[in-house]
Amino acid sequence: MKRLIVAANWKMNKNVPESIVFTERLSKNLLNLRRTDIILCPPYTSLFNIGEILNKTDIYLGAQNMYFEASGAYTGEISADMLKSTSCQYVILGHSERRHIFNESDDLIHKKLAAALETGLKPILCIGETLEERQSGRTVNILKKQYVAAFRNLSESQMRNCIIAYEPVWAIGTGIVATPEQASEAHKEIRSLVASQFSYKMATEMAILYGGSVKPENAAELIATDDIDGFLIGGASLVEEQFVSIADTVEDYLAKQEK
Ligand code: PEP
Numbered sequence: 001m002k003r004l005i006v007a008a009n010w011k012m013n014k015n016v017p018e019s020i021v022f023t024e025r026l027s028k029n030l031l032n033l034r035r036t037d038i039i040l041c042p043p044y045t046s047l048f049n050i051g052e053i054l055n056k057t058d059i060y061l062g063a064q065n066m067y068f069e070a071s072g073a074y075t076g077e078i079s080a081d082m083l084k085s086t087s088c089q090y091v092i093l094g095h096s097e098r099r100h101i102f103n104e105s106d107d108l109i110h111k112k113l114a115a116a117l118e119t120g121l122k123p124i125l126c127i128g129e130t131l132e133e134r135q136s137g138r139t140v141n142i143l144k145k146q147y148v149a150a151f152r153n154l155s156e157s158q159m160r161n162c163i164i165a166y167e168p169v170w171a172i173g174t175g176i177v178a179t180p181e182q183a184s185e186a187h188k189e190i191r192s193l194v195a196s197q198f199s200y201k202m203a204t205e206m207a208i209l210y211g212g213s214v215k216p217e218n219a220a221e222l223i224a225t226d227d228i229d230g231f232l233i234g235g236a237s238l239v240e241e242q243f244v245s246i247a248d249t250v251e252d253y254l255a256k257q258e259k
Contacts, residue, residue, distance in 0.1 A: 005230035007039040008237030019046035035254040051087035062090030068111035080119035106149030131170035165232040171212025180225040187227035216245040
């Protein structure tokens with residue numbers, strides 16, 4: 001059975017001591033998950049320490065961003081190799097906050113994706129439409145544009161190391177969650193893009209996460225929705241009980257499917 005993924009995007013929250021205390025407690029509460037992969041993406045400053053804690057567990061470490069160059073005069077930037085040296089395995093790329101607040105272009109995101117793969121990091125590539133784009137009927141076009149720009153020229157083996165996160169911008173941090181129908185429709189669209197670039201098999205195997213105001217109250221309905229392979233979680237990942245509850249919901253769903 002396909003494993004599902006629950007990834008935490010802490011964004012710019014928790015300093016180093018706070019991250020350590022939080023992760024030590026959290027990891028103890030996630031010990032019993034056998035079917036669900038958990039990825040924690042703390043801020044850069046906490047990566048090394050959190051990596052040391054997670055190395056003793058089955059939980060994966062991810063970063064929230066990186067730069068595409070390997071090294072050099074890029075003040076303030078972090079390379080893929082630097083992330084790897086903290087025992088990071090994943091990196092979130094193309095998050096809507098990077099696209100909209102920091103004006104990251106599709107081209108820049110593609111370069112980051114290529115550099116991450118080259119270095120052996122697994123990208124969690126975010127795509128999603130704004131409210132205005134959805135209301136003007138452009139959701140499918142936007143998903144296609146962002147997908148094609150990010151994944152162009154990738155080989156099958158590179159694509160196998162990628163995760164896609166559908167994150168409608170209007171649902172991120174707003175408390176407005178996509179309906180299961182809206183999420184399923186978008187995920188199907190993304191899967192068909194993967195199928196036409198690669199194969200039906202690759203599209204079926206591809207992990208496509210949903211992100212945008214996932215909470216314990218809506219997790220069960222969403223995870224039972226066709227084509228949703230897990231979650232990328234912002235706000236609720238900062239509250240131990242909420243994150244554990246969502247992870248347990250995903251694990252319970254898989255356990256029931258197994259019977
Ligand atoms: C995110 O930042 O990726 C996200 C999905 O945030 P939230 O869960 O707070 O909507």
